[in-house]
Amino acid sequence: MRSRTLRNDEAIKVLSDKVKLNPNAKVIFMVGAGISTSCGIPDFRSPDTGLYSNLAKLNLPYAEAIFDIEFFEDNPLPFYTLATELYPGKFKPSKFHYLLKLFQEKKILKRVYTQNIDTLEQEAGIEKDIIIEAHGNFAKNHCIKCRKEFDMDVFKNKLDENERTGRCDFVKCDECDGLIKPNIVFFGENLPTRFFDTWDDDLSLLSNNSSESEYIIIVAGTSLAVYPFASLPEEVPTDIPRALINLETVGDFSLNPRKTDILFEGTTDDAAQLLAEELGWAEELNKLVREH
Numbered sequence: 560m561r562s563r564t565l566r567n568d569e570a571i572k573v574l575s576d577k578v579k580l581n582p583n584a585k586v587i588f589m590v591g592a593g594i595s596t597s598c599g600i601p602d603f604r605s606p607d608t609g610l611y612s613n614l615a616k617l618n619l620p621y622a623e624a625i626f627d628i629e630f631f632e633d634n635p636l637p638f639y640t641l642a643t644e645l646y647p648g649k650f651k652p653s654k655f656h657y658l659l660k661l662f663q664e665k666k667i668l669k670r671v672y673t674q675n676i677d678t679l680e681q682e683a684g685i686e687k688d689i690i691i692e693a694h695g696n697f698a699k700n701h702c703i704k705c706r707k708e709f710d711m712d713v714f715k716n717k718l719d720e721n722e723r724t725g726r727c728d729f730v731k732c733d734e735c736d737g738l739i740k741p742n743i744v745f746f747g748e749n750l751p752t753r754f755f756d757t758w759d760d761d762l763s764l765l766s767n768n769s770s771e772s773e774y775i776i777i778v779a780g781t782s783l784a785v786y787p788f789a790s791l792p793e794e795v796p797t798d799i800p801r802a803l804i805n806l807e808t809v810g811d812f813s814l815n816p817r818k819t820d821i822l823f824e825g826t827t828d829d830a831a832q833l834l835a836e837e838l839g840w841a842e843e844l845n846k847l848v849r850e851h
């Protein structure tokens with residue numbers, strides 16, 4: 560039986576009340592590429608604009624090959640092309656990223672689990688120990704053959720050089736000549752242990768939630784198609800309210816809707832604006848956006 564879920568305007572009001580009316584409220588965000596599309600970074604799966612629909616020019620046998628380690632070994636060019644496009648430093652955070660920052664300033668932000676590799680959460684000023692980059696980042700690199708670690712500059716300098724020269728050379732390990740790749744999690748690779756350890760800790764807090772509705776889960780800008788990340792909202796205890804802010808209803812919110820689910824179908828930036836207005840933070844939010 561489908562439950563009656565709270566949608567859009569009603570959803571924003573209920574969500575803001577949960578924050579406003581509980582002095583102990585703590586929010587855990589679980590986010591994906593949709594929170595960065597307004598920054599100019601395409602997501603994967605949006606029809607027409609998503610990366611998967613624009614990859615024809617890279618001659619990939621199938622879209623996910625861009626993050627397949629064996630494919631990368633044979634042909635690193637598509638990943639290099641994508642990395643050049645996405646490399647941190649080229650984009651500014653969205654309004655939604657700054658809403659996270661405001662949650663942090665108000666001491667309501669418990670955690671941000673992100674699938675994104677654009678590091679815009681850090682760029683917006685979220686503290687490192689609050690962010691869990693489930694699919695890694697560009698900060699460190701390693702050789703895929705001997706696992707030797709390399710600094711960020713090794714890969715970044717090659718991308719810059721390629722952009723300058725118009726060539727596409729790849730960085731190789733000085734020990735074994737293997738390819739060097741950033742610590743972005745490819746399909747078939749393990750997620751960082753910090754992801755699992757932190758989720759274990761957070762889940763035990765959620766399971767022992769003493770005061771009513773202390774925790775609130777907000778899932779935003781993700782198709783919830785990539786596991787194990789997509790299992791996080793599924794594992795949230797049923798007495799903890801979950802909200803989804805996304806262009807479409809996805810994942811467990813569509814397969815196993817809960818009576819207490821809160822759904823906002825629309826852009827994450829619109830939701831950020833509406834939430835900030837309800838919470839009385841609109842001025843502060845727009846100031847953060849303007850000043851960066």
Ligand code: CNA
Pocket residue numbers: 590591592593594595596597600601602603604605609610674675676677678694779780781782783784785804805806807809825826827828
């Ligand atoms: P996805 O599978 O592309 O899904 C994105 C979701 O966001 C879809 O459901 C869209 O409908 C929705 N969406 C798009 N724009 C908006 C918007 N403005 N407001 C609200 N919703 C929107 O991306 P996921 O993150 O779910 O997939 C996981 C992959 C994508 C991870 O491994 C990432 O590393 C990878 N990725 C990351 C980036 C980035 O770092 N910015 C960009 C592209 C892909």
